[in-house]
Amino acid sequence: MIYDVAIIGSGIIGGSIFRELTKYNLNVVTLEKENDVAMGTSKANSAIVHSGYDPEPGTLMAKYNVEGNKMFDKLCKDLSVPFKRNGSLIIGFNEEDMKELDILYKRGLANKVEGIKMLNKEEVLEMEPNINPDIKAALFCPTGGIVGAYELTIALSENAIDNGGELRLNSKVVKITKDNHFKITLENGDIVESKFIVNAAGVHADSIHNLICNEAYKITPRKGEYFLLDKSQGSLVEKTIFQCPSELGKGVLVTPTVHGNLLVGPNAIDIDDKDSVSTESEGLNKIRETSLRTTNKINFRENIRNFAGLRAVADNPDFIVEEAKDVKGFVDVAGIKSPGLTSAPAIAVDVVKMMGQAGLKLNPKDNFKETREQIHFINLSQSEKAELIKKDNRYGRIICRCEYITEGEIVDSINRTLGARTIDGVKRRCRPGCGRCQGGFCGPRVQEIIARETGMNIEDVLLDKNNSYIIVGKTK
């Protein structure tokens, strides 16, 4: 079969475009090199739905940021993904910061960010009493939000599959040729044919582009490291608190997560290795020091996890969202650094429109299913919980005691359309292992449940990426 569109990469960008395309009568396939979706940058970022004060007016980043932000309420509600508009504050300590805040305020106005305003010190401290009282003022953006970034990435692809899209995991693209249409060779030798290609390969988008097009841009991975703290710290601030941004990024933030933890980071370090997501004490120490200027009340002894993500920084300062100049039908969606997560839904709408103008036939489906259900047991009322347990007693067995995740939710995350096959896959779908013990107690139980539900041998159930075996042999 010749697909209408092949999307390369299933992060938030590929996933958003995948779902948008399945609103039309098209044959669409997504090719992802890893064994699950949301395995790249889309699983390791600040998960902030930015309001749009930061990008230069007139750029694609500004346009998609503000448009994308407005789409999150409906999108997350439709797909049962956690999202909260908690608002954000950018705080300033001195005259230099005040100048920067003024620039950001004017940019926010130019970008039409709703409700943006400057607050004086007293107003800020009333809003956020735990912030450093040495601040002078802050920029307040009520439309800022926090979201479950990997939950959304998974939900988008799952909903696209429910609407007829095809996802091929473990499908690394290694070669692309074109005669009448594209022939995409995968690492295992399979060939996938399509009329259009969307390149949404994140930090690897330049390599994918160069497989068929002349070199047009280069991507450098810019690492950002984080501390994730226990829920005991999660109510220290209610809003996302940024310090003033620099050339390298939006600055160190302190924010509650949508699940009630506290997130602190990131820094910004250009590196060579596009697969390195290690964290190092040097960077983390600097983040800790910087964040304590925002509030000295963070108890870093409550840190439960460190992680890092890679921004795809192209030598073009703006997002690259265009058909390649030299290869018709090849669409780059590249250099999607921050605010890429926020921008993704708006980018997807435009990319599909762009392909329509380039000849893709866009006949809307009349049976597109917009919604996707997922039970979050902890959010149910007592009576709803009781009713659910009566129907299925697996919802009465708590497997993850830190996050109160039931066996019912774990089984559902394995058996649903885009079901998890690894321990971290289950974790990203319904959170066992996200709590204080980080899976120390529930990990082996989740492994058993995956084996039982799928018929896999327990030794073959992986922690995360391919080859991440946990059980390697018998000790006795």
Ligand SMILES: Cc1cc2nc3c(=O)[nH]c(=O)nc-3n(C[C@H](O)[C@H](O)[C@H](O)COP(=O)(O)OP(=O)(O)OC[C@H]3O[C@@H](n4cnc5c(N)ncnc54)[C@H](O)[C@@H]3O)c2cc1C
């Ligand atoms: C530290 C940090 C903080 C950030 N904070 C925010 C924020 O708060 N808010 C915000 O809006 N944005 C934020 N961003 C940006 C946002 O996370 C990214 O813009 C977004 O996740 C990029 O998504 P993507 O789909 O382009 O890339 P990815 O999620 O990396 O997806 C690319 C996919 O392509 C696959 N792939 C690569 N090569 C191949 C191949 N050869 N064959 C098949 N598949 C392939 C990869 O495996 C991967 O799954 C942040 C980024 C970082 C790093």
